[in-house]
Amino acid sequence: MSIALLRIEDLAVSIAGKPILHGLSFDVRAGEILALAGQSGSGKSTTALAIARLLPRAAEINGSIVLDGIELFSQTEKALRDICGRDIGLVFQEPMTALNPVMTIGEQIAEPLRIHKKLGRADVREEVIRLLDRVGLMEAGITPDRYPHELSGGQRQRVAIAMAVSCAPKLLIADEPTTALDVTTQAQLLKLFRTLAQEDKIGVVLITHDLAVVAETADRVAIMHEGKIIEEGLARDVLRTPRHSVTQDMVAALSRLPVRTSRPRAESILEVSNLERRYGGVAATQFTALHDVSFSLKQGESLGIVGESGSGKSTLLRAILGLDKPNGGDVRIAGASLFGARGKENRALRRKIQAVFQDPAGSFDPRFSVERIVTEPLHLLGERLSRSERRKRAETVLERVGLSGSVAHRFPHEFSGGQRQRIAIARALIIEPSLIALDEAVSALDISARVQILELLNALSRDLGISYVFVTHDLSLVRSITDRLIVLQSGRIVETGATVDVLAAPHHPYTASLVAATPDFARALS
Amino acid sequence: MTDLWREWRIPLAYIVPGAVLVAVLVLAGLISYIWLPCDVTLVNIAEKLQPPSWAHPFGTDQLGRDGLSLIMLGARTSLGVAFAAVALGLGVGVPLGLLAAARHGVIDQIVMRFSDAIFAFPAVLTAILIMAVSGPGAVNVIVAIGIFNIPVFAKVTRGAGLVQWQLAYVAAARVAGKGRLSIALEHILHNAAPTIIAQAAVQFSMGIIAEAGLSYIGLGVQPPDQSWGRLLNEAQTLIGLAPHLAIFPGLAILLAVLGFNLLGEGLHAAFDSRRQRR
Incomplete structure (x- = not known):
């Protein structure tokens, strides 16, 4: 086994007198992906910022960080800047804010090349194209003269990765790089990280709260909890047989996602018929957000609406809640039209439907x-x-x-x-209410909080007979809370059916790609 | 304790001196209603144009009246006019701004184009026009200044309001059956209030300057009422002989404007640091 590329010993950080990290030690080898996993507030991001020397001025850092045989703490400010710029690449969660909106992506990738590699104009151009190719943007037809706003979220994150690896860093730190992205994009990016680690022998520190991502991507994992590493080892070993009780709880929460049982009654609570929503005035520039969307829901039954961002999920939800008036079609709550009702009648209707954002x-x-x-x-x-x-x-x-x-x-x-x-x-x-519409209601939560909220929702549905419309981009959640599923693509329903059936045997290729891209904990470990 | 100190250190560095300045001047104006150092209705030619002394700390004018008493009387008008003009701007501008933010489309367009139209008039010229048509006097000064406060508050309220309308809690309130009007009053107004209050402090100081300017050219309050601008106007011809006649009213205007600006800046910083904490 090769010697460590990055060796961290007794790293302690306190910010404004408040201790955040209490003496962490871990190694990263060249060509491997180490996942730093843990719940929010466990100190994952602080660790990343400490390695990249990006902590705020009020932070006090102790311990030792050795990168490729060089102790970072004993370097001068200028030497550190060189090392951090050249040898450490960084990728953050939000790809839009990481890029400058008024510079082309080519100029942005070229910047570190000029500063740290001191390349000439022609060489820079060539290198930029090589990097875009490396992160898979050239095959998508993305040239260096494009601007960030012309790109999708996943493509922007690829640009950010190209910038991070532009100076052939030894270490790549990625802080929740796929959390803001769709599952299919996430799967592609995680594959890119694996390729970079294996082929370019880069050591990757992948920070994530998602153990399914860890299981599918990482070689080794360090589990963090309250500023300490509580468990470390090969990802498979740690996730299969967690030793620490906190890790055991996290793993158990994943495999213990509640399973939905419901007894729908006969009367219908929600009927959506031929819903149509277009944005923009002139026909040529119109954007169709929803096209001919129809479905119905019985009292006590729960419906999942899934799709990637931009598929029309949120527009549909806003129409059901009466927040947005569609161009055509109707939404009926317990038989009465949502858009015709006024005054007292309207209030009576709205009592039946509430929302959680x-x-x-x-x-x-x-x-x-x-x-x-x-x-x-x-x-x-x-x-x-x-x-x-x-x-x-x-x-x-x-x-x-x-x-x-x-x-x-x-x-x-x-x-x-x-x-x-x-x-x-x-x-x-x-x-x-009879119906609660939930818009990505648990997506921002830690896995254990997520399980608790899903259990609460199921209990309320069981005891009070409430129906849910559950909008999410995360297929791993729908099994726990919905009976039926509709899959939206570009504003159209492409597949509908019982949740269990759709997940087990998707008919439409789009659904199949969503199911395949969803990180699956059990599948990855088997 | 230390967190509280860190959060309030910078805002307080503005608010405290600002509030002290404003409080001193407002008090001077209020005290003038019940007590004055000297009776200014009496003319005492023997003591005219005296430089500052123990008996008359701000000197005397060409009629021998006590400078301090005149400044205190002037504070009534100068601060009172600015206050009323801000109140007029708030009273009309804020509801218009809330309405514009709540109702997109036609009403928004009407309110905003109306504001643009007012902005298009040169303020001083319009004030002179109003004075010329309806004659000088405190009420007309208030109207002349207050009209120009209306679009300022309408635009500030609309801008702050539009940001709030985008947030999920507004959608939650609509799902809870609240109409646009009650959302505007219950949610939007108090979340836009910090911005509006900070703007009010700025408009206050601009109102003081505007009143002084109008009075200086003789279009403000008329004798026997006093104002700092009028005192400056009277000092004009005597400035070589008795510079203190111009210095003290000028200082009063300067300190009032400084005080309100500091207060506005401090309140703004305070609201900002609270927002960051969330």
């Missing part, structure tokens, strides 16, 4: 207390409730979603992602 900070008015947030839909009752009655209902519904009633007077920013999603569910539940 993807967590981010924007989901709640930052100046509202939890009580005001969860009681907002009570507005739909059409009668004024007394203060104490509102508080009582808020406390009841908060307890229903597994929070203490006493959190009612606190503010949303005081809660973790999983707790905030419980608050959002409480807000949706308070007027006892």
Whole structure:
């Protein structure tokens, strides 16, 4: 076995006096992918930033980082800049913000070549084309004179990778490089990382919260928890037989995703017929977001809507919620048209359908207390409730979603992602709707929080007979929460059927590619 | 404790001196209603144009009236006019801005083009026009300045409001059955408030300058009312003889403008650092 390319010993970081990392040690060898995995807040990203020397000024770093025989801590500022620029490549989560929108991708890839390799004009041009070819953009017809906004998210991330490997780095650090991307794009990019490691003998540090990605991509894995590495070893060994209890919980959460059982009743709750949504005025420039979308849902039944970004999932959801008026077609809730109703009738309709959005900070008015947030839909009752009655209902519904009633007077920013999603569910539940539409409702959560929220949703559906419309790009979730599935591609339904059947034997090639690209923990380890 | 200090250190460095300056001047104006160092209705030619002394810290004018008392009386008008003009701008501009942000399309266009139209008029010229038509006087000054505050607040409110309308909590409120109007009042207004308040402080200081300018050219408040601009106007011909007549009103204007600008800057920084924390 070769000696380590990167050796980290006793790395400790504290920021503004608060310890973040408590003495980590690990090695990365040339040509291997080491995954740093763990839940949010475990210190994964801080570790990456410490290696690349990108921590804020207030950070205090101790320990030793040796890259290819050179101790980084004993270098001068200038020598460090050279080493970090030339020998360490970085790829971040958000490909749009990593690129400069007013420079062509060729100019951006050329920049490090000119600074660190001091190449001439003709050589730079040649090298840029070689790099675009290396990351698979030339075959997609992407030339150096294109601008970032002309590219898809996955293509932008490939440009970012081309920049990162432009100076033939020894080490590539990728911080959640595929989290913001579709599954099919993710699968292609992970393959690219494997190729770069194997063929160019680059040591790759892959930071991810997704153990299925680890299982499919990494050679070795280090599991982080509260600023420490709790377990390290060959990825297969660690994931098959985790020793530390935290790792065991994470692995168990993956294989213990709840399985959906439901008893749909006869009456229909949601009927969508021939829905049509176009953007843009003139026919030639019109963009069709939804075309002839029809489906129906029975009370107590749950529907998954899946597809890549841009497939029309969100537009469809906004139409169902009455937030966006379609150009044609109809949405009927319990038999009544959503777009015809006015006043009292409209309120009665809207009581039947509520929504839970993807967590981010924007989901709640930052100046509202939890009580005001969860009681907002009570507005739909059409009668004024007394203060104490509102508080009582808020406390009841908060307890229903597994929070203490006493959190009612606190503010949303005081809660973790999983707790905030419980608050959002409480807000949706308070007027006892028949249908809840969930837009990527668990995608931003850690795996254990995700499992808890899915279990909560299933319990509520079982006890109260609530239907869900569950919009997601992540196929691994739909089995746990939906009975039926519709697959959207470019605004059209390409496949529909029982969730279990669609996942086991997809008919349409698009569905098949989605299923194949979804990281599968069990499949990767077998 | 240290977190709180870090968060408030920079805003407080602006807010404290700003608030002190503003408080001193506002107090001077308020005290003038119940007490003045000297009676300014009495003419005392024997003591005219005296330089600052213990008896008259700001000197006396050409009629022998106490400079400090005149400045205190002037504070009433100068600050009062600016306050009323800002209130007029807020009262009309903020609802218009909220409306424009809530209703896209025609209403938004009308409000914004109306604002552009007002901006297209040169402010001073229009104020002179208003004065020429309806005559000088405090109320007319307030209207002349306040009209130009309306589009400023309308645009600021609309801009801050549009950002809020994009956020998911607005979609949640609509799903909760709230209409556009109640969303604008319950959610948008208080989330746009920081920006509006910071703008109000800036408009306040601009109002003080505008009032001083109009009074200086004789179109502001009329005798026997005082204002800092009028004091400057009267000092004009005597500036070689008694420079203190121009210095003290000028200083009052300068400090008031500085105070409100510091306050505005500080409030802005405070809201910004709170936003970052989230």
